[in-house]
Amino acid sequence: xxxxxxxxxxxxxxxxxxxxxxxxxxxxxxxxxxxxxxxxxxxxxxxxxxxxxxxxxxxxxxxxxxxxxxxxxxxxxxxxxxxxxxxxxxxxxxxxxxxxxxxxxxxxxxxxxxxxxxxxxxxxxxxxxxxxxxxxxxxxxxxxxxxxxxxxxxxxxxxxxxxxxxxxxxxxxxxxxxxxxxxxxxxxxxxxxxxxxxxxxxxxxxxxxxxxxxxxxxxxxxxxxxxxxxxxxxxxxxxxxxxxxxxxxxxxxxxxxxxxxxxxxxxxxxx
Amino acid sequence: xxxxxxxxxxxxxxxxxxxxxxxxxxxxxxxxxxxxxxxxxxxxxxxxxxxxxxxxxxxxxxxxxxxxxxxxxxxxxxxxxxxxxxxxxxxxxxxxxxxxxxxxxxxxxxxxxxxxxxxxxxxxxxxxxxxxxxxxxxxxxxxxxxxxxxxxxxxxxxxxxxxxxxxxxxxxxxxxxxxxxxxxxxxxxxxxxxxxxxxxxxxxxxxxxxxxxxxxxxxxxxxxxxxxxxxxxxxxxxxxxxxxxxxxxxxxxxxxxxxxxxxxxxxxxxx
Amino acid sequence: xxxxxxxxxxxxxxxxxxxxxxxxxxxxxxxxxxxxxxxxxxxxxxxxxxxxxxxxxxxxxxxxxxxxxxxxxxxxxxxxxxxxxxxxxxxxxxxxxxxxxxxxxxxxxxxxxxxxxxxxxxxxxxxxxxxxxxxxxxxxxxxxxxxxxxxxxxxxxxxxxxxxxxxxxxxxxxxxxxxxxxxxxxxxxxxxxxxxxxxxxxxxxxxxxxxxxxxxxxxxxxxxxxxxxxxxxxxxxxxxxxxxxxxxxxxxxxxxxxxxxxxxxxxxxxx
Numbered sequence: 001x002x003x004x005x006x007x008x009x010x011x012x013x014x015x016x017x018x019x020x021x022x023x024x025x026x027x028x029x030x031x032x033x034x035x036x037x038x039x040x041x042x043x044x045x046x047x048x049x050x051x052x053x054x055x056x057x058x059x060x061x062x063x064x065x066x067x068x069x070x071x072x073x074x075x076x077x078x079x080x081x082x083x084x085x086x087x088x089x090x091x092x093x094x095x096x097x098x099x100x101x102x103x104x105x106x107x108x109x110x111x112x113x114x115x116x117x118x119x120x121x122x123x124x125x126x127x128x129x130x131x132x133x134x135x136x137x138x139x140x141x142x143x144x145x146x147x148x149x150x151x152x153x154x155x156x157x158x159x160x161x162x163x164x165x166x167x168x169x170x171x172x173x174x175x176x177x178x179x180x181x182x183x184x185x186x187x188x189x190x191x192x193x194x195x196x197x198x199x200x201x202x203x204x205x206x207x208x209x210x211x212x213x214x215x216x217x218x219x220x221x222x223x224x225x226x227x228x229x230x231x232x233x234x235x236x237x238x239x240x241x242x243x244x245x246x247x248x249x250x251x252x253x254x255x256x257x258x259x260x261x262x263x264x265x266x267x268x269x270x271x
Numbered sequence: 272x273x274x275x276x277x278x279x280x281x282x283x284x285x286x287x288x289x290x291x292x293x294x295x296x297x298x299x300x301x302x303x304x305x306x307x308x309x310x311x312x313x314x315x316x317x318x319x320x321x322x323x324x325x326x327x328x329x330x331x332x333x334x335x336x337x338x339x340x341x342x343x344x345x346x347x348x349x350x351x352x353x354x355x356x357x358x359x360x361x362x363x364x365x366x367x368x369x370x371x372x373x374x375x376x377x378x379x380x381x382x383x384x385x386x387x388x389x390x391x392x393x394x395x396x397x398x399x400x401x402x403x404x405x406x407x408x409x410x411x412x413x414x415x416x417x418x419x420x421x422x423x424x425x426x427x428x429x430x431x432x433x434x435x436x437x438x439x440x441x442x443x444x445x446x447x448x449x450x451x452x453x454x455x456x457x458x459x460x461x462x463x464x465x466x467x468x469x470x471x472x473x474x475x476x477x478x479x480x481x482x483x484x485x486x487x488x489x490x491x492x493x494x495x496x497x498x499x500x501x502x503x504x505x506x507x508x509x510x511x512x513x514x515x516x517x518x519x520x521x522x523x524x525x526x527x528x529x530x531x532x533x534x535x536x537x538x539x540x541x542x
Numbered sequence: 543x544x545x546x547x548x549x550x551x552x553x554x555x556x557x558x559x560x561x562x563x564x565x566x567x568x569x570x571x572x573x574x575x576x577x578x579x580x581x582x583x584x585x586x587x588x589x590x591x592x593x594x595x596x597x598x599x600x601x602x603x604x605x606x607x608x609x610x611x612x613x614x615x616x617x618x619x620x621x622x623x624x625x626x627x628x629x630x631x632x633x634x635x636x637x638x639x640x641x642x643x644x645x646x647x648x649x650x651x652x653x654x655x656x657x658x659x660x661x662x663x664x665x666x667x668x669x670x671x672x673x674x675x676x677x678x679x680x681x682x683x684x685x686x687x688x689x690x691x692x693x694x695x696x697x698x699x700x701x702x703x704x705x706x707x708x709x710x711x712x713x714x715x716x717x718x719x720x721x722x723x724x725x726x727x728x729x730x731x732x733x734x735x736x737x738x739x740x741x742x743x744x745x746x747x748x749x750x751x752x753x754x755x756x757x758x759x760x761x762x763x764x765x766x767x768x769x770x771x772x773x774x775x776x777x778x779x780x781x782x783x784x785x786x787x788x789x790x791x792x793x794x795x796x797x798x799x800x801x802x803x804x805x806x807x808x809x810x811x812x813x
Contacts (some may be wrong), residue, residue, distance in 0.1 A: 136443070137443060137451060138448060139444040152762060155764075156765060157772060158773075166773075171711035172678070172680075173679075176739075179769060181680065216451075216452050219423045219453075220426045222529060230428060234509065245772060249768055249772060387722055405714065441713070466713065467715060468715035469719075493798065493800060494699055497794075498722050502706075
């Protein structure tokens with residue numbers, strides 16, 4: 001977005017966020033995941049910042065549309081597995097519970113976000129950033145993007161309300177190929193199943209997406225907010241229940257042999 | 272439909288409806304929106320007639336399949352904005368409430384319609400005639416048809432249960448491009464997302480669609496009616512709740528500055 | 543699947559099942575519908591065997607993935623209409639009620655199956671084997687397969703929870719073309735609407751599908767089972783309610799003139 005400037009909100013939060021870059025202009029707020037050297041993997045600190053940045057967007061009267069995007073080649077590579085690395089084995093169950101509470105708060109921030117939220121998927125997307133995408137109001141993807149949710153391969157289980165939203169959006173057969181059987185899909189496949197609204201060629205992605213969102217940000221904000229509420233309010237209770245059930249299951253999974261072995265293998269492969 | 276004749280039911284209702292043309296033969300009832308000079312825009316009188324014509328179809332033992340279509344180039348251009356034009360400013364809130372009650376009754380007529388209901392989308396479709404389409408049991412479209420729901424552009428919000436049915440059918444990303452961001456889609460795009468069952472070339476649309484529906488009208492009516500009830504009954508309560516919430520919101524929106532300014536601009540552009 | 547051997551479970555059940563062939567190796571259990579001379583049409587005995595084989599798969603600790611497929615050119619041609627043929631007219635209502643109870647137990651066996659269940663659709667599929675497919679976790683189809691649910695043409699009504707699952711997966715317009723209007727669709731069309739996850743050319747179907755499922759069967763079983771539970775548990779109550787309503791309706795339909803005439807015509811055409 002060459003045309004964008006860093007507005008007051010961003011100047012204030014320049015020091016506030018270590019892992020995010022925020023801009024806000026003419027009603028369009030952009031939250032850029034900014035850990036490109038780590039493929040925008042989400043550390044605990046970054047989960048907290050992402051939650052805070054959504055709160056800030058919700059409360060700012062000048063924000064109409066909020067867009068999430070990534071810097072570098074990845075949109076986001078999901079939960080940073082180093083979150084698992086430094087855990088004192090004697091405190092594994094306690095750490096797992098804390099991680100479950102953090103994940104629950106993170107997903108709730110998407111369920112409850114009151115304004116139009118748009119994913120600008122500039123590149124590869126893995127794990128929780130894919131699953132929460134179904135809680136966004138619009139998703140635009142570069143044709144170089146891929147979508148991957150390898151939960152069972154890591155001894156884990158799906159989150160982000162995807163066990164509810166994915167079968168609803170794409171039917172159980174295609175949802176479970178992703179959620180149970182670790183299938184990675186392309187941007188075009190994600191568009192065909194309804195997870196993505198539109199695929200844009202990578203070489204014109206940045207030039208095309210921002211003017212589109214700038215135009216959306218000029219629409220009457222009340223019509224947008226009230227219309228979103230109509231699409232979401234009937235479903236909020238069930239989404240929170242699904243989020244709770246998914247997080248409870250992950251707290252169990254994270255301390256399971258299946259998961260521990262998979263994480264150990266992951267780090268051994270990287271050595 | 273050159274083969275169709277105007278049956279007794281139509282003769283009776285020939286004077287009854289000013290804006291609709293009704294035919295009924297061999298189980299197939301056709302309700303044609305017949306204000307082509309106004310692109311079949313729906314006036315208050317026409318809402319009442321459409322509701323009455325559905326009641327008549329439901330109660331007629333000779334009606335198996337009911338088809339809705341438009342005369343001229345448009346299927347229907349939605350709410351006639353002249354409905355807004357002649358309102359005494361001192362009675363704006365009262366008029367808005369009355370319009371909300373009428374809309375609620377109109378949408379309820381689709382939710383509760385007990386027999387197979389088919390949309391024969393001969394051309395462009397705008398607004399409420401698009402949103403209630405997801406309450407039909409089948410939708411066939413000419414390849415010249417388009418589907419447009421420009422609610423937020425007019426300071427309004429979606430109706431026809433579309434805030435529930437559209438995300439369910441096409442996923443939130445594609446639903447919100449239409450419902451929040453005013454995207455107009457083609458017949459083929461509407462078919463790809465599941466709003467339309469089949470697209471037929473415009474030059475053979477009339478020749479192909481009517482024999483198909485005539486064949487459907489020969490199926491055992493009880494199997495059709497009972498099967499439709501199975502697909503619909505579990506969902507009726509939620510559809511009525513969604514309809515209520517959408518109409519309440521529109522009653523507020525219609526008297527908002529957002530909407531009033533948009534309507535004024537619309538009429539200024541036409542001058 | 544040339545690589546497969548008949549494991550202990552199958553040897554035990556070799557005499558147990560007259561209409562099914564069971565193999566189980568390295569976590570992958572295959573249940574083959576084995577009445578190819580009758581296009582794998584389901585007799586009352588075969589319904590009971592299919593229910594029993596699912597119970598066996600659920601309880602076997604060595605079974606991770608369970609696949610259903612057909613022998614010969616058909617996957618399954620649905621309810622064997624000879625089930626209707628030998629009914630004492632004086633006991634028609636009693637027989638109909640018994641058939642309703644059997645169908646309810648059959649569909650419940652799919653709703654409640656706790657492990658990943660995969661349909662390997664080798665050829666044509668008709669009736670109840672199509673409708674319950676939406677209760678599977680993944681569906682792979684040969685490009686020679688077709689999907690047909692001619693309920694109203696036979697004076698009947700849909701089962702297998704399809705009145706709930708089909709509109710949810712593909713939207714009402716396309717669902718009702720199948721469920722109300724007897725439309726037969728191809729494997730590719732079934733994939734486009736989300737009933738099928740992937741279509742594989744017939745000449746490589748067997749070679750490609752089994753190694754894929756063998757790989758899935760090596761995934762951590764707890765992650766698979768718990769993940770499936772998350773996708774299914776919220777919906778189980780409503781699925782059982784839908785199953786009850788559909789079976790109640792069929793008990794009425796099976797003794798109706800519409801159905802009796804259709805069955806008589808079917809057998810007259812075969813003579």
